[in-house]
Amino acid sequence: MSAVIETEALTKVYEGALKGQDVHALKGVSLTINRGEIFAYLGPNGSGKTTTIKLLLGLIFPTSGTLRILGKTDINSAAVKRNIGYLPEGAYYPEFLEGEEVLRFYGQLYGMGGRELERRISEVLDTVGLTHARRRLVRGYSKGMRQRIGLAQALLSDPQILILDEPTTGLDPIARKEIRDILVELRDRGKTLFVSSHELLEIELISNRVGILFEGELKTLGTIDELLTDRDVTVEIENTTTEKLAKFSEVGVAIEDSVDNRYLLRIPADTSVFKVLDMCRDMEIKLVSVRPRRETLEELFVRVVGAAGKVKENVQ
Amino acid sequence: MTNLLTYLRGPWAIAVYTWREGMRKKTLVGFLILSLLVIFGSNFVTAFLYESGGSEGPTSDVDTKLIKDICITAIAIFGILITIFISASVVPTEVENKVIYTVLSKPVRRFQYLFGKFVGVQLIVLLNLCLMGILFFFALYFKERVWPTLLLWSLLVTYFEFLIVSAFTFAVSCTASSSVLPTIAGLFIYITGYLCEYLKDTAERAGQTTQVLDALIGKIAYGLYFVLPNLKAFSRIEKQIVYAQPNDPVQAELIPQLILLSLVYCFAGYILAYWIFRRREL
Ligand SMILES: Nc1ncnc2c1ncn2[C@@H]1O[C@H](COP(=O)(O)OP(=O)(O)OP(=O)(O)O)[C@@H](O)[C@H]1O
Ligand SMILES: [Mg+2]
Numbered sequence: 001m002s003a004v005i006e007t008e009a010l011t012k013v014y015e016g017a018l019k020g021q022d023v024h025a026l027k028g029v030s031l032t033i034n035r036g037e038i039f040a041y042l043g044p045n046g047s048g049k050t051t052t053i054k055l056l057l058g059l060i061f062p063t064s065g066t067l068r069i070l071g072k073t074d075i076n077s078a079a080v081k082r083n084i085g086y087l088p089e090g091a092y093y094p095e096f097l098e099g100e101e102v103l104r105f106y107g108q109l110y111g112m113g114g115r116e117l118e119r120r121i122s123e124v125l126d127t128v129g130l131t132h133a134r135r136r137l138v139r140g141y142s143k144g145m146r147q148r149i150g151l152a153q154a155l156l157s158d159p160q161i162l163i164l165d166e167p168t169t170g171l172d173p174i175a176r177k178e179i180r181d182i183l184v185e186l187r188d189r190g191k192t193l194f195v196s197s198h199e200l201l202e203i204e205l206i207s208n209r210v211g212i213l214f215e216g217e218l219k220t221l222g223t224i225d226e227l228l229t230d231r232d233v234t235v236e237i238e239n240t241t242t243e244k245l246a247k248f249s250e251v252g253v254a255i256e257d258s259v260d261n262r263y264l265l266r267i268p269a270d271t272s273v274f275k276v277l278d279m280c281r282d283m284e285i286k287l288v289s290v291r292p293r294r295e296t297l298e299e300l301f302v303r304v305v306g307a308a309g310k311v312k313e314n315v316q
Numbered sequence: 317m318t319n320l321l322t323y324l325r326g327p328w329a330i331a332v333y334t335w336r337e338g339m340r341k342k343t344l345v346g347f348l349i350l351s352l353l354v355i356f357g358s359n360f361v362t363a364f365l366y367e368s369g370g371s372e373g374p375t376s377d378v379d380t381k382l383i384k385d386i387c388i389t390a391i392a393i394f395g396i397l398i399t400i401f402i403s404a405s406v407v408p409t410e411v412e413n414k415v416i417y418t419v420l421s422k423p424v425r426r427f428q429y430l431f432g433k434f435v436g437v438q439l440i441v442l443l444n445l446c447l448m449g450i451l452f453f454f455a456l457y458f459k460e461r462v463w464p465t466l467l468l469w470s471l472l473v474t475y476f477e478f479l480i481v482s483a484f485t486f487a488v489s490c491t492a493s494s495s496v497l498p499t500i501a502g503l504f505i506y507i508t509g510y511l512c513e514y515l516k517d518t519a520e521r522a523g524q525t526t527q528v529l530d531a532l533i534g535k536i537a538y539g540l541y542f543v544l545p546n547l548k549a550f551s552r553i554e555k556q557i558v559y560a561q562p563n564d565p566v567q568a569e570l571i572p573q574l575i576l577l578s579l580v581y582c583f584a585g586y587i588l589a590y591w592i593f594r595r596r597e598l
Contacts, residue, residue: 014597057421060597078423086421092414094333096340108329109422111322153418 043213085154327432334436351394400502483585509547
């Protein structure tokens with residue numbers, strides 16, 4: 001696997017007007033993004049996701065550390081920029097132009113023109129599903145349409161790398177699904193995607209690797225399969241009483257869910273499953289199922305960020 | 317050759333885009349319409365005076381002078397306001413509405429971006445000057461029934477006067493994320509450019525005494541006089557051309573010098589803009 005984006009000990013300090021007002025937005029972030037993967041860049045608000053992305057695009061400059069894209073350190077060179085498609089956070093496009101004019105403008109910035117550009121414009125408009133609105137002014141676009149035109153301009157040069165800052169924020173469920181499908185299709189065509197997001201459920205469905213940022217530090221980095229291990233086991237039971245259920249709580253088994261007379265017990269990784277099964281047999285509780293339970297990305301996120309937050313509290 | 321063309325395609329697209337966007341700004345269109353009304357109106361004013369004046373001969377010269385006065389003042393005031401306003405706003409607007417994020421993420425280097433923006437500004441300034449100039453041209457034509465071709469030279473010099481102010485206003489705007497500060501700076505540059513000749517007087521007068529402080533002030537004033545653009549030199553020639561008085565002939569040999577000077581200032585302004593913008597955090 002070849003690295004497409006590499007950062008090493010990337011640090012960014014936004015200097016404040018006064019001493020002591022500096023914001024340490026990134027603290028030594030080292031990342032490697034490989035070709036052909038969807039990398040999910042997660043973190044709470046203000047953790048430094050957008051800052052990292054702006055650094056990658058040369059919109060701001062690192063305080064220290066190095067950046068390498070497609071093996072090159074001159075990330076502003078045309079060769080690199082031609083191969084990056086960028087969708088900024090929230091979409092901003094020339095309001096007084098029609099959808100296709102916006103794309104024509106951006107296409108010209110790539111040095112494209114003529115029939116080739118027109119063909120490409122039609123293609124990307126079709127990909128993002130905006131063909132019907134191509135002759136309408138961007139001023140009249142809805143939030144979702146703006147996001148789509150943003151994706152379209154990112155795709156114009158058929159770049160190898162796509163850097164998307166919260167691509168599905170503010171979209172309806174169907175639009176989200178459509179965008180997700182587009183991202184997966186791009187990945188399957190060998191593109192590399194760097195996606196920042198707060199939508200953990202949907203990002204879990206599509207991403208290969210995940211990085212979780214907290215206050216400018218990378219707390220977790222790994223593939224989905226490594227990180228979301230089968231940690232716990234759930235046991236589904238039927239026909240029980242509250243006294244019996246209380247017994248389970250005593251040994252640290254939580255009730256995760258209940259429907260009518262059915263209860264879902266969650267057995268943490270450090271408790272023996274057999275002990276719980278024995279208890280069920282002794283109390284004559286009807287067993288429905290026993291299943292390994294994979295942690296969700298959301299739980300991982302809460303665990304990592306929660307732990308990081310706690311450490312911080314203790315230090316203070 | 318084709319290489320150079322592809323290299324310029326990006327900046328040119330930005331210039332055209334800047335021009336299209338600029339011509340939609342309400343303030344700019346407002347100034348333009350106002351100036352055109354004033355220039356157009358100058359004809360009516362003189363026609364009215366002519367009516368009440370009664371006789372033909374003697375008033376005609378006065379009328380023409382009046383038209384010239386009104387038009388030249390309108391072009392100077394509205395022209396510079398438009399120039400400053402547009403030079404001060406194109407970059408801050410784009411930083412503010414964040415279109416710049418997507419533009420700079422394309423294969424466009426920052427100096428190319430600035431170049432495109434600057435050319436776009438000049439397109440707007442030129443277009444406005446042309447519109448005002450054309451009306452002035454016809455206003456004079458209808459008065460005197462001869463084509464005032466020399467007027468074109470005056471407009472040319474006016475443009476190069478504006479170019480200096482435009483370049484430095486543009487440079488200041490590259491530090492800002494709103495157009496207020498650079499607009500004020502632009503006005504300041506313009507006024508300083510007009511007061512520049514007083515610095516020379518100051519320098520000469522200070523040189524006449526032997527006091528150390530005076531000498532120092534003299535040196536500073538002289539230095540400033542040397543560095544700052546002397547905009548009065550431009551307007552003097554413009555007026556000489558327009559009024560064409562036999563006792564105040566046009567110093568035609570100064571025109572190429574002033575144009576060259578303007579280009580040098582413009583280049584310096586652009587370099588300054590780039591130097592400011594090169595490492596700017598967006
Ligand atoms: N231009 C700036 N000047 C000063 N501080 C800034 C600037 N931009 C961002 N910051 C600060 O840097 C930190 C990281 O911000 P960043 O925008 O990267 O967060 P984020 O992870 O993208 O958050 P969100 O999920 O809300 O988009 C925040 O504390 C923010 O206040
Ligand atoms: Mg962000």
